[in-house]
Amino acid sequence: DSGVTQTPKHLITATGQRVTLRCSPRSGDLSVYWYQQSLDQGLQFLIQYYNGEERAKGNILERFSAQQFPDLHSELNLSSLELGDSALYFCASSSSRGEYNEQFFGPGTRLTVL
Amino acid sequence: GQNIDQPTEMTATEGAIVQINCTYQTSGFNGLFWYQQHAGEAPTFLSYNVLDGLEEKGRFSSFLSRSKGYSYLLLKELQMKDSASYLCAALGHYGGATNKLIFGTGTLLAVQP
Numbered sequence A: 001d002s003g004v005t006q007t008p009k010h011l012i013t014a015t016g017q018r019v020t021l022r023c024s025p026r027s028g029d030l031s032v033y034w035y036q037q038s039l040d041q042g043l044q045f046l047i048q049y050y051n052g053e054e055r056a057k058g059n060i061l062e063r064f065s066a067q068q069f070p071d072l073h074s075e076l077n078l079s080s081l082e083l084g085d086s087a088l089y090f091c092a093s094s095s096s097r098g099e100y101n102e103q104f105f106g107p108g109t110r111l112t113v114l
Numbered sequence B: 001g002q003n004i005d006q007p008t009e010m011t012a013t014e015g016a017i018v019q020i021n022c023t024y025q026t027s028g029f030n031g032l033f034w035y036q037q038h039a040g041e042a043p044t045f046l047s048y049n050v051l052d053g054l055e056e057k058g059r060f061s062s063f064l065s066r067s068k069g070y071s072y073l074l075l076k077e078l079q080m081k082d083s084a085s086y087l088c089a090a091l092g093h094y095g096g097a098t099n100k101l102i103f104g105t106g107t108l109l110a111v112q113p
Helices: none
Strands: A005-007 A010-013 A019-024 A031-038 A042-050 A053-057 A064-068 A074-078 A087-094 A109-113 B003-005 B009-013 B018-025 B032-037 B044-049 B053-057 B060-065 B070-075 B084-094 B097-103 B107-112
Touching (some): A005 A087, A010 A019, A019 A087, A019 A109, A031 A074, A042 A074, A042 B084, A042 B097, A074 A087, B003 B084, B009 B018, B018 B084, B018 B107, B032 B070, B044 B053, B044 B070, B070 B084
Parallel strands (some): A010 A109, B009 B107
Antiparallel strands (some): A005 A019, A019 A074, A031 A042, A031 A087, A042 A053, A064 A074, A087 A109, B032 B044, B032 B084, B053 B060, B060 B070, B084 B097
16 A cells, blocks of 8 residues: 555546546655556656646646645546546655655546546 | 657566566656556556666666666566566656656566466
8 A cells, every 4th residue: 555545446437528536645745646547558647746836747638637735635637538538547646846756656546438 | 859668568487587678768867767567556666776787676676777778677586476567767857847757658577387
């Protein structure tokens, strides 16, 4: 158990809908990272927050957005969902902004878009 | 740009040694990570190298050559439970942001009896 929690574990929804994925980092970790993992593309970095502020952005679509709240939990919002958005979404946390640090991954949310 | 290459699949025998290679191209390189991921589960940290050389941790070792943009993960005394995907990831500067972790597509290792 990494100490990172994600909810829900599974999510099934329809195209065009909007969903929110939630992540709680390990106690004391200030950085939260979101990743998307689909079968054909491996782990893709989406976005990083550090202590409430956006720190780095990866291959995140404009239909997706995220935020980190004062209690350090983070939410990833996915809207106008398409079939291709079906994937495992992982959240990871670390103790620092991005210099060497081990990222601890949550168990993931499996999103299925029908 | 940035690029990470590793073999897609490898097969090895229980009790043997296997080496998984990774080559990378990135700007502002700041370290190389290896993660293990079992199917449907979260990646778990194995190793981090930032200086050239070999880091040993039990049955797993990781090597880095910064000048060659090359790393490998060495697994000794293979066990069936080592069957998993092994992800190579480089920490560097991408797209205007510092210290982003970019993952390779992973090497799926199958350990056979």
